[in-house]
Amino acid sequence: MKMAYSSLFQRYERLYEKAIEEGNPEKARFFALQCAGLLRKLASEELQFSHYYLKLAEEWERKAENVDTEIKKRSNGIERLITTSNVTWEDVGGLEEAKKLLAQAVGIAMAKVPGKFKPWKGVLLFGPPGTGKTLLAKALAGSMKATFIGVKVSDVLSKYFGESSKIASSIYSLARQKAPSVVFIDEFDALGMRRSAMEDAGRRLLGTILAEIDGFHDSDRVITLASTNAPWDLDEAMLSRFPLRIYVPLPDEKGAKEIFAIHLRGFPLRVTLESLARIAVRKLYSGREIANACTFAVLHMLEEMNPELSDPLKVGSIAGKELTVRPLEAEDFRYAFRRVKSPIKKELLRKYEKWAKEYGV
Numbered sequence: 001m002k003m004a005y006s007s008l009f010q011r012y013e014r015l016y017e018k019a020i021e022e023g024n025p026e027k028a029r030f031f032a033l034q035c036a037g038l039l040r041k042l043a044s045e046e047l048q049f050s051h052y053y054l055k056l057a058e059e060w061e062r063k064a065e066n067v068d069t070e071i072k073k074r075s076n077g078i079e080r081l082i083t084t085s086n087v088t089w090e091d092v093g094g095l096e097e098a099k100k101l102l103a104q105a106v107g108i109a110m111a112k113v114p115g116k117f118k119p120w121k122g123v124l125l126f127g128p129p130g131t132g133k134t135l136l137a138k139a140l141a142g143s144m145k146a147t148f149i150g151v152k153v154s155d156v157l158s159k160y161f162g163e164s165s166k167i168a169s170s171i172y173s174l175a176r177q178k179a180p181s182v183v184f185i186d187e188f189d190a191l192g193m194r195r196s197a198m199e200d201a202g203r204r205l206l207g208t209i210l211a212e213i214d215g216f217h218d219s220d221r222v223i224t225l226a227s228t229n230a231p232w233d234l235d236e237a238m239l240s241r242f243p244l245r246i247y248v249p250l251p252d253e254k255g256a257k258e259i260f261a262i263h264l265r266g267f268p269l270r271v272t273l274e275s276l277a278r279i280a281v282r283k284l285y286s287g288r289e290i291a292n293a294c295t296f297a298v299l300h301m302l303e304e305m306n307p308e309l310s311d312p313l314k315v316g317s318i319a320g321k322e323l324t325v326r327p328l329e330a331e332d333f334r335y336a337f338r339r340v341k342s343p344i345k346k347e348l349l350r351k352y353e354k355w356a357k358e359y360g361v
Helices: 003-022 024-045 047-065 065-077 096-110 133-143 151-159 164-177 186-191 194-213 238-239 253-263 272-281 287-305 329-341 346-359
Strands: 124-125 146-154 181-186 222-229 243-246
Touching: 003 024, 003 065, 003 164, 003 186, 024 047, 024 065, 024 096, 024 243, 047 065, 065 124, 096 124, 096 133, 096 222, 096 243, 133 181, 133 222, 133 329, 146 151, 146 164, 146 272, 151 186, 164 194, 186 194, 186 222, 186 272, 238 329, 243 346, 253 272, 253 287, 272 329, 287 329
Parallel strands: 124 222, 124 243, 146 181, 181 222
Antiparallel strands: none
């Protein structure tokens, strides 16, 4: 293909793809026909390759005819990322400050604020693993009247290698179409990975996301919410797009008590939630470890009251049977606490607290 034609063809091809991602059939059809026209012109000038160029031209003319189908196909794939959630703020124990800041930031972004006030377009949740960052996002999805699009960076990179930046553009195009919207990017630190096979894809995906955040008009009611366990891996360009950085710490005693209460709903207790909370805080438990401890405690009680649960030859007999229960006792939780170990160390907590003091709100 002649150099001048090649450059122009590549430009039209890019504009066609962009129009498809934006869901604009008129523009997509126009640029598809421009590609077809260039190829037919080449066919008339490069007679030895005319058959090849005419075949390509016919393919682009078919693309022009089928732009609506292509847009719908891509949209349907991205629309599967739209999340609905039954989780509400009441299902999130503790984290009162994080809940307030997050709800406030997203609420203002979704509302129509008078004057020249510009709400935040990016919010970063950071903290140790298991502290409830994703749960906060699910509670937001369940509580706000907004389109909620959930994305895991690791999934996009691994499943759609080479297409991830296009998918990111399509996600934000969908968010604008269905605004007010929240785009939740889980595992945001995965963009800082250094695996050679993923480095280029990660860099392109990151560039697209940052450009999309910057590119919104003030009237676009779209906010990007990201979560990370490793905020120190994010560079200045990434941090600058997320001016509101909310620390999601390990629960204190009040928060731990609320988390135990949530996971032990419906079970009578012969132990106080306050005593359980004190132990959980001392053991540096996150919300996830508290949930695991509750599961182990209930399992200990059920095994004692239903011995067939521990017998592989008899366990099949309990299908559909209502299990015998008793109130949960201190020994059930002693059993649970022995088995649930926190991966969080005090040195790591100090690192989070230092980063929160320097960069968080």
